[in-house]
Amino acid sequence: MAGRATRGAGASARPATGRLRLTRRGRVVLVLLVAVVAFLGARVGAAVAGGPAEPVEVRVHVVAAGETLWSHAQRLAAPGEDVRDVVADIVELNGLSSSGLAEGQRLLLPVGG
Numbered sequence: 001m002a003g004r005a006t007r008g009a010g011a012s013a014r015p016a017t018g019r020l021r022l023t024r025r026g027r028v029v030l031v032l033l034v035a036v037v038a039f040l041g042a043r044v045g046a047a048v049a050g051g052p053a054e055p056v057e058v059r060v061h062v063v064a065a066g067e068t069l070w071s072h073a074q075r076l077a078a079p080g081e082d083v084r085d086v087v088a089d090i091v092e093l094n095g096l097s098s099s100g101l102a103e104g105q106r107l108l109l110p111v112g113g
Contacts, residue, residue: 056110058093063105070099072109 022030061072073086091099093108101107 058108059111061107061109063101065103
């Protein structure tokens with residue numbers, strides 16, 4: 001029996017055809033891999049699109065009683081500029097979750113140029 005070749009229990013009697021056959025598990029792995037790559041690509045694209053904007057010169061203002069974001073935005077808005085856009089810029093600049101201000105709160109305001 002020394003010269004006789006033996007086959008393992010899982011060996012196939014068919015010769016290899018050279019064509020790759022994708023199993024169900026392989027298809028699942030491939031789909032998951034494509035999904036992960038697409039997700040990461042979208043995240044990187046969003047990070048690039050929402051990347052750091054041009055630096056804005058700011059000053060720190062301590063909020064007094066009765067002051068509102070709207071009053072600051074009206075004062076800072078350029079002629080013809082929508083005050084709502086300026087309010088949105090101030091909210092974003094300060095990372096505010098609401099438009100309410102508290103007396104003594106430090107507020108970053110863009111320096112008009």
